[in-house]
Amino acid sequence: MNEEYGDAYPVEVQWWRPRRVTAADRRPRIAALPGDGIGPEVVAAARRLLDALGEFDVTEHLVGGCSIDEHGTALTDEVLDACAAADAVLLGAVGGPKWESTDPDAPRPEQGLLGLRKGLGLYANLRPVRPSVALAHASPLREDRIRGTDLLVVRELTGGIYFGDRGRADGEAHDTCVYTVEEIDRIARTGFEAARSRAEGGAKGGKVTSVDKANVLETSRLWRETVERLASDYGDVELEHVLVDNAAMQLVSAPARFDVILTENMFGDILSDEAAMLTGSLGMLPSASLGEDRPGLFEPVHGSAPDIVGTGMANPLATFLSVALMLRYGLDRPGDAERVEAAVEAVLERGLRTPDLSWVEPGRPPMSDLPAEVEVGTEEMTDAVIEELQR
Numbered sequence: 001m002n003e004e005y006g007d008a009y010p011v012e013v014q015w016w017r018p019r020r021v022t023a024a025d026r027r028p029r030i031a032a033l034p035g036d037g038i039g040p041e042v043v044a045a046a047r048r049l050l051d052a053l054g055e056f057d058v059t060e061h062l063v064g065g066c067s068i069d070e071h072g073t074a075l076t077d078e079v080l081d082a083c084a085a086a087d088a089v090l091l092g093a094v095g096g097p098k099w100e101s102t103d104p105d106a107p108r109p110e111q112g113l114l115g116l117r118k119g120l121g122l123y124a125n126l127r128p129v130r131p132s133v134a135l136a137h138a139s140p141l142r143e144d145r146i147r148g149t150d151l152l153v154v155r156e157l158t159g160g161i162y163f164g165d166r167g168r169a170d171g172e173a174h175d176t177c178v179y180t181v182e183e184i185d186r187i188a189r190t191g192f193e194a195a196r197s198r199a200e201g202g203a204k205g206g207k208v209t210s211v212d213k214a215n216v217l218e219t220s221r222l223w224r225e226t227v228e229r230l231a232s233d234y235g236d237v238e239l240e241h242v243l244v245d246n247a248a249m250q251l252v253s254a255p256a257r258f259d260v261i262l263t264e265n266m267f268g269d270i271l272s273d274e275a276a277m278l279t280g281s282l283g284m285l286p287s288a289s290l291g292e293d294r295p296g297l298f299e300p301v302h303g304s305a306p307d308i309v310g311t312g313m314a315n316p317l318a319t320f321l322s323v324a325l326m327l328r329y330g331l332d333r334p335g336d337a338e339r340v341e342a343a344v345e346a347v348l349e350r351g352l353r354t355p356d357l358s359w360v361e362p363g364r365p366p367m368s369d370l371p372a373e374v375e376v377g378t379e380e381m382t383d384a385v386i387e388e389l390q391r
């Protein structure tokens with residue numbers, strides 16, 4: 001029992017443990033949720049990638065706008081049950097102009113995502129940011145600034161101001177930020193464990209930067225206290241506290257100094273988008289949302305890109321990198337995860353680019369040490385990654 005907090009304080013909170021699936025046991029079960037817009041296009045590409053990697057039982061289900069069209073709701077109980085019974089969930093994207101409405105009672109595609117997060121108890125959102133060397137010129141930052149950047153944002157996903165009491169009356173509005181010690185403790189453990197495993201995995205690391213606003217906010221002071229107390233369990237991991245405004249600045253001035261950024265829901269929402277732009281394209285960013293004893297949810301960060309649906313030009317790489325996270329964190333196949341990541345890097349080094357990646361800043365001289373860029377669509381990019389996997 002913890003003396004200060006009594007029995008309610010979870011002394012043993014488990015780090016994410018993938019459901020272990022061995023070949024002798026059964027095939028890994030993946031619930032695929034293609035969703036809307038380019039979601040089905042990138043998920044179809046991911047299924048081809050999975051077929052090239054091994055044997056997986058993949059079942060597809062509706063979520064988001066397509067589920068609203070079919071069932072009147074963005075997530076049915078049957079689909080949530082199917083996801084809960086799977087080993088991992090792979091999602092494309094949801095939403096689009098068809099379902100945008102000012103009617104507060106109209107069902108919204110995003111409710112599917114929130115329902116999945118809640119229903120699967122996904123409290124940790126992981127977003128790795130490792131700009132590809134071959135795409136360094138696509139970053140809005142100078143190459144010398146981003147060189148060596150390899151960071152992971154660990155964001156708390158189910159608490160804080162997004163879930164607190166809110167209201168509006170008499171020309172006044174309020175949103176309330178609430179955090180419990182338990183909520184902070186479990187996400188902080190995720191951050192420390194991630195830093196430890198990155199260091200063991202040979203990535204630079206072993207450092208947690210806990211981001212808060214402890215000079216102003218009481219929730220941040222509880223956050224800092226709780227993280228600090230936990231640090232004694234992780235003597236091998238370096239811990240620093242940085243105020244959120246300072247963190248936002250350092251992410252663009254010296255991103256390579258970070259390893260694991262551990263932060264609460266709203267700060268994480270904003271900082272992870274800022275960090276994401278270091279890579280230069282939305283089409284490259286994967287994410288994982290994890291809980292305890294439940295399947296994780298793996299999805300590209302981008303949306304349904306209604307402007308390019310059906311053109312065959314959607315970049316599938318963020319979804320492939322999400323598959324890599326699924327293999328690592330969801331299915332306990334770190335070797336396969338590394339193979340996928342290496343294959344993605346290899347095709348970029350060969351100069352292959354979907355249109356979203358072929359943007360070069362006007363006036364910037366071409367990089368002489370890289371091969372010429374070749375514009376390709378979803379299919380060719382997928383073929384090339386699979387070819388690299390099979391080398």
Ligand code: NAD
Binds near residue numbers: 113356
């Ligand atoms: P978006 O990410 O869909 O698109 C932004 C821009 O990036 C567009 O120009 C798009 O063509 C481009 N883009 C995005 N992904 C790409 C890819 N894989 N390859 C090539 N180009 C790509 O964001 P948006 O336009 O703000 O939103 C469109 C819809 O998606 C909205 O309905 C929004 O609510 C929804 N959305 C869903 C998610 C999700 O499912 N997790 C996330 C963000 C937005």
